[in-house]
Amino acid sequence: MNKARFSRLGFILAAAGSAVGLGNIWKFPYMTGENGGGAFVLIYLFTITFIGLSLFIAEVLLGKASRNDAVSTFEELAPKNGHIWKYAGFMIFTGLLIFSFYTIVIGWILKYIYVSATSLPLNAKEAGAAFGGMVTTETFTQFAFFNLAFFIIMFILSKGIKQGIEKINLILMPLLIGILLALLLYATTLNGFSQALDFLFVPDWSKVTSTTIIKAVGHAFFTLSVGMGTIMTYAASLNKDANIVRASASVAILDTVIALVAGIVIFSFVFNAGAEPSAGPGLVFISLPTIFSSFGILGNIFSVSFFVALAFAGITSAVSIIEPGVLYMNTRFKISRIKSLVILGFITYGMGTMALLSNVKEYASYVTFGGKGFFDILDFASSSILMPLGGIIIAIFVGYVMQKERVYSLLKDHTNDSIFNLWYFSIKYITPIGVLAIMINELFFK
Numbered sequence: 001m002n003k004a005r006f007s008r009l010g011f012i013l014a015a016a017g018s019a020v021g022l023g024n025i026w027k028f029p030y031m032t033g034e035n036g037g038g039a040f041v042l043i044y045l046f047t048i049t050f051i052g053l054s055l056f057i058a059e060v061l062l063g064k065a066s067r068n069d070a071v072s073t074f075e076e077l078a079p080k081n082g083h084i085w086k087y088a089g090f091m092i093f094t095g096l097l098i099f100s101f102y103t104i105v106i107g108w109i110l111k112y113i114y115v116s117a118t119s120l121p122l123n124a125k126e127a128g129a130a131f132g133g134m135v136t137t138e139t140f141t142q143f144a145f146f147n148l149a150f151f152i153i154m155f156i157l158s159k160g161i162k163q164g165i166e167k168i169n170l171i172l173m174p175l176l177i178g179i180l181l182a183l184l185l186y187a188t189t190l191n192g193f194s195q196a197l198d199f200l201f202v203p204d205w206s207k208v209t210s211t212t213i214i215k216a217v218g219h220a221f222f223t224l225s226v227g228m229g230t231i232m233t234y235a236a237s238l239n240k241d242a243n244i245v246r247a248s249a250s251v252a253i254l255d256t257v258i259a260l261v262a263g264i265v266i267f268s269f270v271f272n273a274g275a276e277p278s279a280g281p282g283l284v285f286i287s288l289p290t291i292f293s294s295f296g297i298l299g300n301i302f303s304v305s306f307f308v309a310l311a312f313a314g315i316t317s318a319v320s321i322i323e324p325g326v327l328y329m330n331t332r333f334k335i336s337r338i339k340s341l342v343i344l345g346f347i348t349y350g351m352g353t354m355a356l357l358s359n360v361k362e363y364a365s366y367v368t369f370g371g372k373g374f375f376d377i378l379d380f381a382s383s384s385i386l387m388p389l390g391g392i393i394i395a396i397f398v399g400y401v402m403q404k405e406r407v408y409s410l411l412k413d414h415t416n417d418s419i420f421n422l423w424y425f426s427i428k429y430i431t432p433i434g435v436l437a438i439m440i441n442e443l444f445f446k
């Protein structure tokens, strides 16, 4: 059993802190840029509303009902065959894959706080060369910043739910929102602002392929942190009187608004400078610093603020990615928090190092499998396969394995019957069938 408890605001902030991360500010804009803009955004919004939020509610409900780690949750809440269902809980290990590459990106961000404060690149060519150079040749610098990110996150985690996770979110989330809003306010004054709105909200369906759809769906999972037990684990520390539906909806709305605001800010700057929206993972590292550099010292301030906000968002998510594993080892094997962190830390540090080297030219061939670098494998396996798979399992568990009366009794005080029915329909039919169809199409028919 899990004894530490979040305060009500603490849970919402921590869950929002988990959801709002690099997915919103780094990944969402570049994926939108690569996948044609408005149409991608619409599919993503649709998936968040009908699949992501439903699963989020399901995870909170499961965690709150069992108050236990994810493996025990499936084991205890299954009406029968708990000894088999407990294996569903192994979705928590998806977190190890995500954590490994996530920390590398946080390392890049920390380096860019330094770059922003000292010397911003003067043009896109220079910026592209600087970012590309860092990723593909600067093994030592990258490794140093990866270590810094890794140990900051481990330090916070070592302090536990209340003193570590809740506290850091209480401070960093409002700061992140403040910085983003200030940047948005400034973006409205730029010429690129209306172009950014068009790009994000006017869909061009000719750009949509089945890959666009799976990417949007995978990203909806990633951005809400669902399908791998993180939300379930946080909900195990939820206080008794919290409203599951309201808390979940607040987090989903906040997460979506922040992604859209980040998108508007970034594309306003990008279009203003006539830069390319489809720059890929380098988008925020290449376009933004170049654009900021034309503002003189003000640009340095903007740039530092932006990367600090991004680092905050990343750190509050990173702590949630590995927490399911910690709670699992802690409750099932009585391994202390610190020892669990050391064990999980070893694994993720090892995989992180491999992922980092897979981007470095000199070593890439050693850590490339089937034509894909280890970094990309971790990203693809987690967002496009493991999280959607975890989502399907959760939907089947709540929709078919648990009795409807039980599920209803857990939710009835939190919502009215029509919302319950809509949610139940989504969990039973839309989520498992929709996600499975998309995955099969992507994996076997392409």
Ligand code: PHE
Pocket (backbone or CB within 6 Å): 018, 019, 020, 021, 022, 023, 024, 098, 222, 223, 224, 225, 226, 228, 230, 317, 318, 320, 321
């Ligand atoms: N939701 C986080 C983001 O958008 C990533 C994440 C995935 C966090 C899975 C926890 C679990 O960056």
